[in-house]
Amino acid sequence: MITIREVAKLAGVSASTVSRVINGTAKVDSDKKERILRIIEETGFVPNEAARTLFRKSAKTIGLIVPSIRNPYFTELAAYIDDFSLQCGFRPFLCNTGYDPEKEKAALQMLISMKADAIIVASCSEYIKEAIKNCPVPVVSLDAMWSGPEVAACIHCDYYEGGRMATEHLIESGCHNIVCIKGPQYRYSARYRYQGYLDVCKEHNIPEQTVECDYDFNQGLAMTEELLKKYPEVDGIIACNDIVAISTYKVLYEQNISVPGQVQIVGFDNISFSKLLSPELTTIIQPIKEMAEKAVELIANNELTELSDKKFIFPVSLIARQTTK
């Protein structure tokens, strides 16, 4: 691979000068500039990023740690972070953890060693807090209600209100027997949505009817069957996320229970697939795009220096489609 020194030699100038035209960091005689540019073009020279990173102590990259890229919710999140990062002149670096706390730590470590400028952790468990504590680069928590000084900023949406909205919508749509498939309760998103459901039930004097389920398709299948046995009168289901809502629909479909005729369904997340389904899924929208944008913006604008505990809570909304009346 050709180096900046060789380019310099070919152009009859010093490496400093070549560097200056590449980076536009100082005025350079236009003749020389042209020559240098031509040589770069001809030789296909590209600066060695490792050397640059070593010098500036920054890789100009934003790390993103997600539990699973296979989950379309995170895929979308990643896609937005990707776009915004690039737009802001950062390389996005995506790490999958498969929900494994050890891999979360490993990813964090790797990103640090690569001189990432900031790290966005999406939907991580609290286990990682410890590891984040002495992280030398700012960490932004996305889609998790962390508080505390570990994290430079915390961006999430109003899970509680989402839980309320879903329940109220079902009531307004004529449901009398609402069952909540509550998500994994060690997660804030699940806990707060459930609380929203609970409060609306109390306000309306409706009994609490629940089963619990991970954010997982197959478990969604199993829990829906259980739900049907436990609450045969059900006419409305709040699924803990869209994936589980899709399992729910599947079980209902197999059992010839009409949706939304006999049972109505609401999901959470508005993953892109939710509107490809037939019937299209009614769901709670989290403004993923805006949240992703905010995260990158904070990093790019360097608003994380005096860090500690910035919080950004985004509103949710309900989109009524075909699984509710």
Next chain:
Amino acid sequence: MITIREVAKLAGVSASTVSRVINGTAKVDSDKKERILRIIEETGFVPNEAARTLFRKSAKTIGLIVPSIRNPYFTELAAYIDDFSLQCGFRPFLCNTGYDPEKEKAALQMLISMKADAIIVASCSEYIKEAIKNCPVPVVSLDAMWSGPEVAACIHCDYYEGGRMATEHLIESGCHNIVCIKGPQYRYSARYRYQGYLDVCKEHNIPEQTVECDYDFNQGLAMTEELLKKYPEVDGIIACNDIVAISTYKVLYEQNISVPGQVQIVGFDNISFSKLLSPELTTIIQPIKEMAEKAVELIANNELTELSDKKFIFPVSLIARQTTK
């Protein structure tokens, strides 16, 4: 950030020695070793990857360029490449191009500048060939039937046979009026699948009935409506991929045309979503996992040095689910 020199000083040894224990690259006195390890632990020292990369001229990373991470087919591919790369001691680096040739080139350039050890390009158009030609690192083409010396290896599956299988399955399932929604014909995958359909039609003396459609949901919606007008007698549809198959199902669902009762559908890809749908989608399976594994394996085992034109063609298979009888 603490450096290896500071660790060395704290441990009362030289940087060389610390380096040796970190990399296990030579015997070190066990007392010193222990001391060094303790200091590393205490200080949370992590080696600067940029410096390492600069020295060894390799970032120990595998670049992956895909058209769109939002497409679940590529997401799955990326997830497998991710896992396998990590297992082989490489960092996976994912780049999205949004089907933009300029971004493909930019991604390639970036990966080169970062000293990636190899680059996997998935489903790229032929435009990128030119850029690949003088790529200093080996490029593996995945899911595209490129030939030629630009590429160190070419991994894809048997598109033609896939096209045949889909058609034959529909015929065996009792279809008499099969319409092929052929994919974008500038893509090998689409071209060869279409050819397979064509040949089976000829063999069975069935008329060719087609519309053309990008690998895109919304266009799939539009083309299905067109198809229904153009061929009102249709009783079997071959969609160019699973996403389009899902659009097709949607249009049929909205028009109260029963699937598979009145119209049967076959897709291509077996994206994870295809079996979450109700009814579950009959589709042609490409062994994505095996293809991803092969790509990483070639790179990790350094079988690409004498490069040029290694070809690996994987067999496809059909999985009959609920959209065919």
Next chain:
DNA sequence: CTGAAAGCGCTTACAG
């Protein structure tokens, strides 16, 4: 078994 030295390829004060 261990350390001093050189070098990976860049960039930016520092002189001029």
Next chain:
DNA sequence: CTGAAAGCGCTTACAG
């Protein structure tokens, strides 16, 4: 406007 020098943090011959 431009070049020589130093340094970013590692690793590996090279001596010992």
